[in-house]
């Protein structure tokens with residue numbers, strides 16, 4: 376252990392929600408992890424306490440200027456009842472990168488991982504086991520100093536909460552319809568698009584809402600300068616299979632560096648499927664579609680893992696992908712990543728950690 380974690384156990388345990396009734400992000404476990412930071416003292420008071428509301432001064436910087444970052448990862452229970460995590464260090468390293476962008480203090484990734492392991496050991500019974508379910512982990516940091524000046528806070532809290540979540544796909548992995556967004560943008564190079572910070576998500580709601588009212592599940596974001604090049608789909612990275620090769624937008628300073636994205640690239644290379652990271656225009660996708668070479672498209676992220684795309688709408692054109700069906704490679708990637716995560720498949724990459 377790199378840190379000493381004080382634990383206070385809650386008196387009344389909550390009733391568990393049956394696995395089949397779990398939805399995303401509505402149920403929380405009995406305990407949470409909290410650590411405090413103040414300028415000069417650094418990080419201190421690492422503790423596990425009963426899950427409870429926070430007490431914040433109404434002038435806390437996070438509430439006014441959005442100085443906050445978060446992460447998202449999942450814990451699974453192995454067939455032998457052990458707790459499993461998928462590349463968790465990468466989440467804590469990325470949290471620190473988000474912190475650096477937002478002028479927030481970093482935390483030793485080992486201290487965060489040890490704290491998480493401690494919390495998971497206590498909350499192990501909350502990990503659902505039905506197929507497709509998992510315990511979603513939300514580490515986050517907020518600026519807590521009481522001050523209305525626009526300046527980095529001198530005080531912070533780092534918190535981890537846990538939420539048992541249901542299967543993202545109620546009836547198996549299924550393709551979604553995507554609206555290509557030409558008016559609003561998610562991020563621009565030099566902005567905060569590479570950080571998991573709250574403002575990016577608040578800014579995305581308007582486009583998401585408009586797409587939803589037209590019957591589309593998500594928007595596809597184009598670059599903020601020319602509105603030509605593909606960036607992401609909702610809060611997922613995006614991949615296209617064109618004429619036997621896989622393409623994904625290169626990390627360009629406005630795209631979030633997804634851990635699922637990295638894992639997909641590594642798995643495809645392991646399978647000797649060509650993967651190309653470069654700038655991809657919407658014109659190219661139209662051309663690939665027109666010539667019958669657009670074979671598959673999918674989004675990637677921790678929540679859905681793989682989200683196949685069955686249809687795009689760009690301006691007034693509709694592009695169907697693989698007749699609106701889940702592609703073979705998308706399905707194989709989904710089975711592989713979830714197999715590694717749950718421990719049903721051997722892990723040749725050494726990506727997963729397991730503990731009791």
Ligand SMILES: *Cc1c(COP(=O)(O)O)cnc(C)c1O
Nearest residue numbers: 610611612631633634635676677
């Ligand atoms: C979190 C996130 C992703 C996916 O990242 P993963 O590490 O794969 O979960 C992609 N895009 C955005 C904007 C995100 O916030």
